[in-house]
Amino acid sequence: MKNDEYDIAIVGGGLVGAAIGWGIASSRPRVAILDEGDVALRASRGNFALVWVQGKGAGNPRYGMWTLRSAETWEAFAESLQRQTGIDVHYRQPGGFHLALSHAELDRRVAHLSQIQAQPGMPTIHHEVLDQAALANLLPQVGPEVAGGTYSKHDGHCNSLRLLRALHAGFQLHGGTYRADHRVESIVHAQGEFRLSTNHGEVRAGSIVLAAGLDNARLAPMVGMSVPVHPVRGQLIATEKTGRFLDYPVSTVRQTEEGTVLIGDSQEDAGFDTRSTSDVLAAMADRAQRMFPRLARLNVVRSWAALRVMPRDGSAIYEASAGCPGAFAAATHSGVTLAPNHALVLAPHIARGERTADAFQAFSARRFDVPQAA
Amino acid sequence: MFRRLRDDAERVSISVDGRRVDAAAGESVAAALLAEGIERTHASEVRGEPRGPYCAIGACFDCLVTIDGVGNRRACMVEVAPGMSVETQGSKRELTR
Numbered sequence: 508m509k510n511d512e513y514d515i516a517i518v519g520g521g522l523v524g525a526a527i528g529w530g531i532a533s534s535r536p537r538v539a540i541l542d543e544g545d546v547a548l549r550a551s552r553g554n555f556a557l558v559w560v561q562g563k564g565a566g567n568p569r570y571g572m573w574t575l576r577s578a579e580t581w582e583a584f585a586e587s588l589q590r591q592t593g594i595d596v597h598y599r600q601p602g603g604f605h606l607a608l609s610h611a612e613l614d615r616r617v618a619h620l621s622q623i624q625a626q627p628g629m630p631t632i633h634h635e636v637l638d639q640a641a642l643a644n645l646l647p648q649v650g651p652e653v654a655g656g657t658y659s660k661h662d663g664h665c666n667s668l669r670l671l672r673a674l675h676a677g678f679q680l681h682g683g684t685y686r687a688d689h690r691v692e693s694i695v696h697a698q699g700e701f702r703l704s705t706n707h708g709e710v711r712a713g714s715i716v717l718a719a720g721l722d723n724a725r726l727a728p729m730v731g732m733s734v735p736v737h738p739v740r741g742q743l744i745a746t747e748k749t750g751r752f753l754d755y756p757v758s759t760v761r762q763t764e765e766g767t768v769l770i771g772d773s774q775e776d777a778g779f780d781t782r783s784t785s786d787v788l789a790a791m792a793d794r795a796q797r798m799f800p801r802l803a804r805l806n807v808v809r810s811w812a813a814l815r816v817m818p819r820d821g822s823a824i825y826e827a828s829a830g831c832p833g834a835f836a837a838a839t840h841s842g843v844t845l846a847p848n849h850a851l852v853l854a855p856h857i858a859r860g861e862r863t864a865d866a867f868q869a870f871s872a873r874r875f876d877v878p879q880a881a
Numbered sequence: 882m883f884r885r886l887r888d889d890a891e892r893v894s895i896s897v898d899g900r901r902v903d904a905a906a907g908e909s910v911a912a913a914l915l916a917e918g919i920e921r922t923h924a925s926e927v928r929g930e931p932r933g934p935y936c937a938i939g940a941c942f943d944c945l946v947t948i949d950g951v952g953n954r955r956a957c958m959v960e961v962a963p964g965m966s967v968e969t970q971g972s973k974r975e976l977t978r
Contacts, residue, residue, distance in 0.1 A: 747953055747974060748926040748927075748973045748974070749973050749974050749975065749976050750973045750974070750975045750976060752976050765926065765927050766926055766927075766973045801976045801977070802976075804951070804952075804976065804978075805974075805976070806953060
């Protein structure tokens with residue numbers, strides 16, 4: 508065997524590719540991750556590191572179920588990563604809050620969660636609606652402008668940079684091969700194998716998994732699939748480290764284990780522009796300090812932007828190619844929340860080479876092949 | 882131990898951890914602290930190790946102190962002023978200051 512031949516090649520070394528790689532390598536170590544270089548868009552380095560359930564599943568109850576299942580296995584997953592690699596990914600699940608800065612915002616939030624819960628096939632997602640007084644009992648730091656909020660016990664957070672590092676370390680401890688700076692230019696399927704041409708030569712594999720984030724839209728048609736994803740820009744703010752003041756993650760504000768306060772969750776259509784903008788950052792900072800007035804004193808030390816990998820309906824796409832057996836694709840904006848599912852459910856399924864899986868039919872991009880009603 | 886190259890400047894009285902210190906007009910808080918023999922300004926945020934002025938040009942964030950009640954100011958980037966209150970810090974800046 509030449510050293511550029513693998514049973515399975517994964518295109519993409521972000522959270523999705525690394526989680527799938529970790530899971531596959533635990534049973535089939537002749538697997539490679541082909542990653543881009545430092546110029547990659549790299550959604551995994553821009554995310555907010557929430558493990559989040561409340562609000563998920565609108566329009567796709569199976570996605571709500573898939574999300575809940577992943578959140579419920581996160582703790583054991585984090586423990587097994589730490590046992591294997593020694594890396595603590597700082598997973599905590601105290602439950603999480605979504606805060607509203609007006610009664611109208613709170614009403615919209617409650618209606619939204621009720622609509623999601625009312626869908627046929629939707630699992631029961633715990634949430635409580637808290638008025639100002641009830642909220643002040645649990646989160647005494649909130650300011651007077653906070654009208655109320657919702658709380659779900661399922662929600663939590665972690666350190667996503669440590670998660671990415673742990674998955675990469677664990678993947679290589681399992682025997683997987685990581686190749687940096689291997690951007691895949693084209694893929695050819697011939698004589699039962701895949702040939703991937705990269706800027707560092709050709710790599711051959713019996714099966715491939717496309718986990719290339721936004722680049723899946725370019726790569727998937729080369730192997731008979733369609734993975735329509737578009738970029739949604741998110742901007743983030745990091746403050747200087749401060750003493751612990753927030754024990755729970757809030758959907759737009761959280762404090763890391765080391766003390767940094769992160770402010771995030773903006774959503775914009777900005778094409779492939781990864782620049783941050785002062786107007787959006789200012790709006791985010793303004794909302795955050797109205798939620799927690801004491802934040803106003805903190806210095807901002809960094810702000811940046813990244814592009815989410817968004818399927819049209821905001822859920823996830825998992826695909827197995829009919830025309831090129833052995834080609835799979837995965838695309839989602841929830842690489843942190845869904846990491847255990849990718850590693851422990853999706854990866855074994857791919858490692859066994861199962862092409863048709865009822866379990867994943869709800870996530871096929873074929874769901875988009877429906878004519879729009881006039 | 883640090884000493885000033887020239888020591889003919891006008892004196893500016895500041896307080897450091899409640900104690901009166903005579904600084905030289907025009908110098909930074911970091912210079913005044915070093916001249917006074919105070920080399921530990923705060924402790925690192927995660928491991929709590931002692932830290933003090935290092936780069937003296939605003940880049941390293943190792944000389945953080947609380948100035949007039951505001952935490953995490955870089956001592957090397959702030960000029961001494963009459964009556965200024967400087968406090969060395971524990972570890973992370975507390976949100977109340």
